[in-house]
Amino acid sequence: MEFQSVLSMAPLRISFLGGGSDIPSFYEKSPGCVVSAAIDKYVYVHIKRHDPLFQERYRVSYSEVEHTKNRDEIKNSIVRACLELLNMDEPLQISTSADLPANSGLGSSSSFAVALLNGLHAIRGEEVSPVQIAEEACQAEIGILKSPIGKQDQYAAAFGGMNYFEFRENGSVQIEPLYLSRTDTGRFLEKSLLIWTGQSRKADVILGDQASRAESNFNQLLQITELAKSFKELLLNSNLDWAELGSLISQGWKLKQSFSDKISTDDVRAITAQLDDLNCYGYKLLGAGGGGFIFAIFDEISDKNLEGLNDWRTFRPALDHAGARIVSVN
Known part of the structure; x- marks a missing residue:
């Protein structure tokens, strides 16, 4: 069942140790590992089907507001990459907000990608696992956009909690939840x-x-x-x-x-x-x-x-x- 609108959210994270070992140039030679915790500060994404009566096909609102007729014209690179990854070309209105400023060391860009992808699946009536969402966010940010980032933030946002992530030479990620009392x-x-x-x-x-x-x-x-x-x-x-x-x-x-x-x-x-x-x-x-x-x-x-x-x-x-x-x- 498809929906008319969806509100999605994903947490920011604190990375305690291991950052930098989640990048292919390292873990393809030696396994990387990170200990991190998702925190109670979030990125929110609202997605709404856009009526064809509007002149633009996409309306994207963040610190700027974009009105575009084609997906490839969207300036927000994460929105553009996520739509491309899921091959979505239907008219959409996408807006985002967050509890804390962007570019603050808490993984907000990956939290945005995770929340957006989860919302895009949901508006099509699809339920997806945290692993799939995390991997798709990695594909969007690292594969499509070629950002020089690692894989820890996407997994932290998708799974929540406190975790030990191990990054294997083949690119797979092992997740070990850390259950403290x-x-x-x-x-x-x-x-x-x-x-x-x-x-x-x-x-x-x-x-x-x-x-x-x-x-x-x-x-x-x-x-x-x-x-x-x-x-x-x-x-x-x-x-x-x-x-x-x-x-x-x-x-x-x-x-x-x-x-x-x-x-x-x-x-x-x-x-x-x-x-x-x-x-x-x-x-x-x-x-x-x-x-x-x-x-x-x-x-x-x-x-x-x-x-x-x-x-x-x-x-x-x-x-x-x-x-x-x-x-x-x-």
Whole structure:
């Protein structure tokens, strides 16, 4: 049964360790792995069948509004690629919004692709699995658009929860959900903080720079995958060592900075210096680098810690368990 309109949503994510090992230039030589968590901040996509009486065939609304007669004329590359992938040429109105800014290191472009593809299937009356949605998002972003990104964000958005993803040499992805006790999950989030640097950045520029240095960064990425494995094992330990978790995150951040001189910025260094003064267990800049959010983990988040970060917007994340879903159909 086809529908007239669909509202779809997909979560953003925090990537703790392993980023960069989900790119073909690495995992085709050695398996990559990432530990990440979907959070309770979302990208929303509303899709509506467009009446032929309108002059345009497609109306696409985001930070801009597009009116086009042909699919190939759509400037929003993700919308264009997803429509091409599913071979959809019927008139549509597509609009998107999000809880947080784009280009902030939380995987928003892939969350958009996942939510859009899920919605496009739904409007045709099709139910699809998280694996199919994640793989289709990878095909759209990496295959069609040739974006120099990895596969972790699409899977995190599609599945939700906290997961360990392993990227095999043949391109397949192994998903291991990390089931912490409710107590440990609560404590982990109580100790976690996201700090907005005030800067957005286009990941493609930084990731393209990293890709050009892929061979020289190979050994550092091997070390990062070992840190990710240790992080996973530590999370599943019945006696969680929070200081060690933080230390692993900081070790990964130090290695990541060696990938490109575009990753850190003056504002990032100012925030991390304050975090050092506050005896933070560990921290890292999320995403490709150049701005966005910093993730930090403390023994506890006290008023003193928050006062020390008064110059920056902060919030505590919560876990999303459901992943991509259809909110409503009509």
